[in-house]
Amino acid sequence: MSSTFRSLPGNGLGLVFLSAFLFLAGCGGDSSSSYVEDTPDAKTTPDAVSTGVAADPSTAGPFTVAEEEYNFGRMTVMDNKNGDSYDTDIHGYIQYPEGQTGPFPVVLFLHGRHGTCYDGWGIDDDDCANPIPSYRGYEYISRNLASHGYAVISVDANDINDNDSGPSNGDTGALARSMLVVRHLDEFRTINASGGNSLDMLTGKLDMSEIGIMGHSRGGEGVNQTVIYNRNQPEPHNITAVFSLAPTDYNTQTVSNVTFLALAGYCDGDVEDLMGNFAYDTSRYAVDNDPYPKFQLIPMGANHNYYNTVWTTDTRPDDWTILDSDGDDPWCGENAAGNGRDTPEVQQAQGLFFIASFFRYFIGGEEEFGAYWNGQTSVPGNTCPDGTGPCDDRYLLSIHAPAADRLVIDDTLDPASLTTNNLGGAVRFDGFSSFGICQTNGRPGEGCDVATPTFNIAEQLFMAWDTAATYRSELLGVNAVDYQVLSVRVGVSHGDADNTAGQDFQVILEDMDGNRVSALASDYTESLFYPPGREFYDETNHGSQKTTLNAVDIPLTAFEGVDFTNLNAIELAFDQTPAGTVQVTDLVLQRVDF
Structure with missing residues (x-):
């Protein structure tokens, strides 16, 4: 397979063909009957992303x-x-x-x-x-x-x-x-x-x-x-x-x-x-x-x-018992009824x-x-x-x-993400009880106090709310038609009891004409559940509970009704649950059908 997955449109060949046509047209002939080439309409909507069930490679092949x-x-x-x-x-x-x-x-x-x-x-x-x-x-x-x-x-x-x-x-x-x-x-x-x-x-x-x-x-x-x-x-x-x-x-x-x-x-x-x-x-x-x-x-x-x-098949095949000798962690313990x-x-x-x-x-x-x-x-x-x-x-x-194949809206790599995104657009946090930027420190998973341990070391935003709250990032008229999904990595913070039933939020795209279309995150991901298991740093046996940051990928076709060629802003509206805390990084537009 080629190591280059895709190049974006606009390789300049159209200009070459047009120049050649104009040159030939100028070499003589009846201008009143000169041929005028139809040009295709500019692309205005993103490509759909493929769905379904993946091909199963488990069946043995034809070769001995x-x-x-x-x-x-x-x-x-x-x-x-x-x-x-x-x-x-x-x-x-x-x-x-x-x-x-x-x-x-x-x-x-x-x-x-x-x-x-x-x-x-x-x-x-x-x-x-x-x-x-x-x-x-x-x-x-x-x-x-x-x-x-x-x-x-x-x-x-x-x-x-x-x-x-x-x-x-x-x-x-x-x-x-x-x-x-x-x-x-x-x-x-x-x-x-x-x-x-x-x-x-x-x-x-x-x-x-x-x-x-x-x-x-x-x-x-x-x-x-x-x-x-x-x-x-x-x-x-x-x-x-x-x-x-x-x-x-x-x-x-x-x-x-x-x-x-x-x-x-x-x-x-x-x-x-x-x-x-x-x-x-x-x-x-x-x-x-x-x-x-x-x-x-x-x-x-x-x-x-x-x-x-x-x-x-070794004498100690289950490595989880290294941490949990009793095997009773409710999610990972082999002796726990209904474990995962x-x-x-x-x-x-x-x-x-x-x-x-x-x-x-x-x-x-x-x-x-x-x-x-x-x-x-x-x-x-x-x-x-x-x-x-x-x-x-x-x-x-x-x-x-x-x-x-990606346009990074906000990588959250430094504190500037609290005010300005990677495009230069303004960032606002409205209605949150607290928010900020943090980074965990690897093995202990400390550094983001809203959820210890968090076992991702990406620089990340955290946002907590106890009334409807909105994160807004200005897009400055960006053209999104070359991409397929709007992605954001989200961690449901296990340190907040308001998250125990899981979380949900609306993702809203707004164009420069003020048209707004929303999509519900839970319709496109199964990752917004509360991290399962007993407390990781338990005094007697480790538990399995930890926060990780996982993708919420929403196809851009879910936002039909906005002008994808001229987007004004994206919002994450936390109005589906009364309260909660999440950790966020990598707000990105992406092509994902490689």
Whole structure:
């Protein structure tokens, strides 16, 4: 798939054609009968955004899957914060379509930190009789992708896990993992060009023009680091899509100039502060003119381990018990009646859907799998707890479109957002009991007193009301016809008891002629519920309750009746509930059908 998703209208070709026509018309002929070309009317309404149910990638494809397990020897990796270096195997497997000529799009998987030996913790996997094959934990995804024509490499990072789990581990292995990933890609680039390493059958069969990488847990931070490390190599690979699955973010990674998705499960008991959200927040405005989208995805019932089948079958598969030993948190606790947890089967079904769909679209260019990523399309029923769906409240997707496909009204990146938006228009807060700007500080989730913890680190506005109140942002005659949705990320603050039934508000667009059209936020999102669970910083056991900022995306076609070519203002009117508090960022016009 091309790395350039879309260019906006107005490329100048019309002027070239018009000049040519005028030149020819001036070369002679009867002016009284000269041809006058009809010109199309200027566009005045935005394009509709596609809806429905996303294509389901779970069915096995037509190809028999071949597998080669490989070992390319050893390499030295390092931790750039404490200066440690050590050797690691270059070991894993590759699955690909058997008997097909290719070339096959290439995807690489990297597992995270886990025990490396079934014989006991702390035993080097090279010295134990029964190593734990964490790299085998995603075969349910890799085999599926291979059956549809992809080559999937899964990297064994056990030697890094043997070396990076001390009490003061500096880089926590992120650089080492990125070095290992790039070395694997180097080896396969050579094999694709000229064979070798007993893998001559793959010569010429690997399409490495655009590469996708997925990492889980510490592997998630590892693939995030890989984006930076790879670009600094003499012959970098063209990595264009990164899926960061429940990642850590100890190094405050910025992931730019690739399609990037950070997934953070609400019931994660290992990365309980949802650090994937931090990586998303840091990356979304990191580079001007970034031509790739960014995604934040929060599955509301997901823990940390179930995505990996090897970890799921371990003696302690449910990482939530790390925080909640009694398992009685009302939302994430396995012993709580009516909890909101996903079973291993459901969680692996969603892992297959999200990861396969992501790579089949953003790497393989299979158009039918693009629908989910516009934020308006439901997941297939087999990813829902009841097996049929819909379950839009289970998966909270936020989209940050490529730079050319978005117009930022207010990024809320500094206190100026209290008076002036990114367009230079005035901002007003009318009727609020309190409002302001805040930023949380990562792992403790402190810094926005209206909701502790808040596990997003974006600079954000907070607004509290106990009578009808309105936020207004002037648009100065902006033309919105090239966009499809009006987006704003909203957190329902769990520190306010007035929010316990959830929240709702009107979104109002006003044009320069005074026409006003409103849309009710709850008609277009399932994310405005009160964060579930027991108090996070409970004195005995952690609870699951925390606030996150999630997208409310309203199709512009919902505002029919305004002049989209000449908009005056947007308002968020909090008049649907008597009182409440919300946190807000990223007020943006976007195209989302990539």
